[in-house]
Amino acid sequence: MKQHDIDLSLYLVTGRNLLPHGKSYLTSLEEALRGGVTVVQVREKGADTAEFVEIAKETIALCSRYNIPVLINDRIDIALASGAAGVHLGQTDMPLVLARQLLPPSAIVGVSCTTLEHARKAVEDGADYVGLGAVYATSTKDVSAPGRVCGIAGTCAMLSVLEGTGVKAVAIGGIKSTNLLRTLHGCASPTGHALDGVAVVSDIMTSPEPETAARRLAQTFRAWMALASHGPTGFLVTSEQLAQYTQEGISAAAAALVDTVRRVRPLVHHITNNVVKTQSANVTLALGGSPIMAEAEAEQADLARAPGGLLINIGTVDALDGMLAAGRHANQNGKPVVFDPVGVGATAFRRATAAKLLDTWQPAVIKGNAAEIGALADLNEVKSQGVDSLGGFKDAPDVVRSLARKHRCIVVLSGPTDYLSDGSTVIRLSNGHELLGQITGGGCILGTAIATFCGATSMTAPGTSEGVLVKGDMLLATAAATLALTIAAQHAASREGVRGQGTFLPALIDELAMLTPEAVLRTARIEVETD
Structure with missing residues (x-):
């Protein structure tokens, strides 16, 4: 097998110490191969x-019986003595250039990378593929040192280095x-350069049914890849939906x-600012949804299994563990997550909280004022005063388009x-009234409206959820929610008897x-x- 033909989609790293009681290594491995493992790395530290x-x-x-x-x-x-197809090298192992000199020309050589410098060096030295991570904390390897868990954001950055190089990538950890x-x-560069596979250890090796575990992973990967080209955010958008991106x-x-x-x-489902819970519940009810604050x-x-939408608003960060768990379970159940990073640029704590949340789950929508969006985009163009924004952007369309691509969601x-924006199309909506910005939580209730409309859209979207993180057109749902709130604000402001906030x-x-x-x-x- 030539190195460029290798299928990295389900990359099993072995660990005999993880096998469940009564399960032999070769039996477990063969079952995993039958389930869809496409490449095996033998890891034997002891x-x-x-x-x-x-x-x-x-x-x-x-593995030769399965052509793996x-x-x-x-x-x-060990690779030379056993006749293996190649090696995988860590950052403290033999340098790749020297390994190439010792191995046959056809040998596959992969390298572990946790930083941009590692990725650039692997490309320069001629790696066939790189293992990027650890994406998440893991018990199968010591990743306690600072920087060893690079997260979704770090993996995306390293993928950007690989664009146009032909070097493949798997995520691990x-x-x-x-x-x-x-x-x-989440693990894709802003231009959509995606993973070629995922490396898995414990989810297969600890399973009493490794064939089932491997098949579940392989099917998810195949289904995702079949849909991965739909839109810059990676959400499934059909040609019929794209045709709706006109004023009419x-x-x-x-x-x-x-x-x-x-x-x-x-x-x-709201996990939101204590100041706006009543307004948020009333807005949800008025629109036709059913609110719950938990x-x-x-x-x-349990809540993530109920169809609908999830709003996570960090105006009050009293329940970080709940926020982390809510978004993670929502992702698992195909439930859209709307993230409102209230005041994210105001304190280091809020910035760290937002980063941790966005490294744990995938939002369908991020909503913020100019200061909040600027903080997420690492721009200093707009200042904040507490949770309020002072000013706006010179080129707002470029800012929202770029941030949507960075976080692979609607912004x-x-x-x-x-x-x-969804990273390509930008929609400008000019309805509303200045009083909406003068009431407590005017921006927060926009997040509520978006979660309500996205939830309804995901519930009524046709087709199967296989390979799809969120069903339905989140851009149209978000536009509809914004229009509903801002048009209602115009009507309310013009009512007889309305004199102020x-x-x-x-x-x-x-x-x-x-x-x-x-x-x-x-x-x-x-x-x-x-675009």
Whole structure:
């Protein structure tokens, strides 16, 4: 097998010490091969040389029956003695250039990378593939040293280094069936350069049914790859949906979704700012959804199974464990996550919290004001005062488009004009009223509206969820939610008796409850820009 033909999609790293009681190594391995493992790396940190050679030969003899290549972890001598297809080298092992001199020309050589410098050096030295990670914390290897867990963001950065080089990449570290879709979706460069595979250890090696475990992983990977080309965010968008990205199409979709929300009554789960819980619940009810406020970590697995949407708002960070668990379980169940990074640029704690959340789960939508979006985009163009934004961007469309590509989700920049992007299309919405920005939680209730509409969209989207992190068009859902709130704000502000913030808020809730599809069609102010 030539190195460029190697299928890295399900890369098994062995670990005999992880086998369940009563399960032999070769039996477990053969079952995993039947389940869909495409390459095997033999890792034996505790075996002496003679034992390692014997294990390698037995592994190669078994894998050859399935036409699966075998690589050896670290040991060039073992690879040569056993006739393995190649080696995988760590950063403290023999240099790749020297390994090439000792191995046959056809040998496959991979390198572990945890930093951009590692990735650049691997490309320069001629690696066939790289293992990027650890993506998540793992018990199968010591990753306690600073920088050893590079997360989703670090993996994306390293993938950018590989673009155009022909060097393949697998992610490794804590990857299992429950986070595989999140890993595949999140681990891509801003231009969409994706993983060629995932390396798995414990999810297969500890399983009493390794064939089932491997098959679950392999099927998820294949299903994802079949859909991976749909849109820069990686969410499934059909050609019919793309055709709706016009002023008329967005307006019509938004009008239809107003009725859809009321018909399906999505459960909208809030982990949100203590200041706005009542407003958020009332807005959800007025739109036609069903609100629940639940922060305890122990509740998140059960709540994530209920169809609908999830809003995570860090205006008050009292339940970080609950936020982490809620987003993780939502991803596992195909439930859209709307992230509102309230005041993220105001303190180091909020920045660290946002980074940790975004490294744990995949948002469908990120919504923020100019200061919050600027902080996530590492821009100093807009300053904040507490949770409020002072000013706006000179080129807002480029900012939202770039951030959407970076985080592979829909990004909403709220303000006098609202900007939405999926990384390609940018939608400008110019409805609203200044009073919406003058009430407590005006931005927070936009997050509520988005979670409500995204939840309803995911519930009514056709087709199977296999290989799809979130079903439904999140860009159209987000545009519809923004229009619903801002058009209702216009109506509320023009009501007789509305004299300021105190009279505006109840009027706004009334207008949300009375909003009609016809009003959306008649009032929506939409501009569309396609990259």
